[in-house]
Amino acid sequence: MLRFDNIVFGPIHSRRLGASLGINLLPEHGKLCNFDCIYCECGWNRDGRGDRSMPGTSDVASALGAKLSECSAKGIHIDSITFSGHGEPTLNPDFPAIISETVRLRDEFYPDAKVSVLSNATTVCRKDVFEALCKVDNPIMKLDASTRDGIGIVNRPSGRYDLESVIEGLEQFGGNFILQTMFLRAPSFDTASEGNLRGWADIVRRLRPREVMVYTLDRETPEKDLVKFTEDEMRAAVRQLEEEGFMIQIRG
Numbered sequence: 001m002l003r004f005d006n007i008v009f010g011p012i013h014s015r016r017l018g019a020s021l022g023i024n025l026l027p028e029h030g031k032l033c034n035f036d037c038i039y040c041e042c043g044w045n046r047d048g049r050g051d052r053s054m055p056g057t058s059d060v061a062s063a064l065g066a067k068l069s070e071c072s073a074k075g076i077h078i079d080s081i082t083f084s085g086h087g088e089p090t091l092n093p094d095f096p097a098i099i100s101e102t103v104r105l106r107d108e109f110y111p112d113a114k115v116s117v118l119s120n121a122t123t124v125c126r127k128d129v130f131e132a133l134c135k136v137d138n139p140i141m142k143l144d145a146s147t148r149d150g151i152g153i154v155n156r157p158s159g160r161y162d163l164e165s166v167i168e169g170l171e172q173f174g175g176n177f178i179l180q181t182m183f184l185r186a187p188s189f190d191t192a193s194e195g196n197l198r199g200w201a202d203i204v205r206r207l208r209p210r211e212v213m214v215y216t217l218d219r220e221t222p223e224k225d226l227v228k229f230t231e232d233e234m235r236a237a238v239r240q241l242e243e244e245g246f247m248i249q250i251r252g
C-alpha cells in the first residue's frame with residue numbers, strides 16, 4: 001500500500017497536476033480518514049498502525065519552506081503543491097493555518113505553482129475548512145456515488161454522513177472547484193448503473209463544477225473484487241455531460 005515517509009515528498013510526476021510536490025498532513029505510520037473506501041490506496045483504516053500523530057503548522061511550514069528553497073536553488077520545476085497523503089487532509093486540526101502558510105511559501109518561492117487539495121468533501125460544511133479551501137487554486141472534491149447507499153458501499157463513511165449536506169456544502173463554491181469521481185464496479189455497485197449515473201449527472205448539473213475529473217482503479221485495492229472501467233466506458237458514461245458543455249477530464 002501507498003506510504004509517504006515525509007511530510008513533504010516529491011516532486012513526483014502526476015498526469016493530472018504535472019510536477020507535484022506532495023504534502024501528507026496525516027500520521028506518517030498510519031491512515032486517518034472518516035471514509036474507508038473500498039479502493040483506497042492506503043488500505044483499510046483498520047490496517048493503520050494506530051499512529052494518530054499529525055504535523056502541526058510549524059512542522060509543515062518548516063518542511064515545506066526547506067523543500068521549496070532546496071528545489072528553487074537546484075532549478076527544479078514545480079507545477080503543483082498537493083495535499084494528499086494517508087487520509088483526509090482536512091481532518092488535521094491545523095488545516096486552515098497550514099493552507100495560509102502554504103500559500104505564503106508558494107508565493108515566495110514558486111508563485112506560478114498551483115496549490116491543490118484532494119478532499120473527500122465531508123468537512124466542506126465547516127466554515128474554517130471551506131474558507132481555507134477557497135484560498136487554494138484547485139479544491140478537488142470527491143463524490144463517488146449519487147445516493148447514501150452507494151456512498152455506504154464505495155466510501156464506507158464512519159459516523160454520520162448526510163449526502164444532501166455535502167452537496168449543499170459544495171454549492172457554496174459557486175462552481176469554482178473540481179469534482180472528482182472514481183468509476184468502478186464492485187459486487188453490489190456499478191458507477192455506470194442507470195440509477196447511479198443519472199443521479200450523479202444531476203448532481204454535476206446542480207453543482208456546475210468548473211471541471212470534473214473521472215478516473216478508475218490504478219493500484220492495488222483493499223477490496224479484491226473490483227473491476228476498473230476502460231477509458232471508452234468512462235467517455236461513454238460522461239458523453240451527455242460533455243455535450244452539455246461540462247469540462248470533463250478522463251483518466252483511464
Ligand code: SF4
Nearest residue numbers: 033035037040087120
Ligand atoms: S477518502 Fe481518500 S484517503 Fe479516505 S479512504 Fe477514501 S481514498 Fe482513502
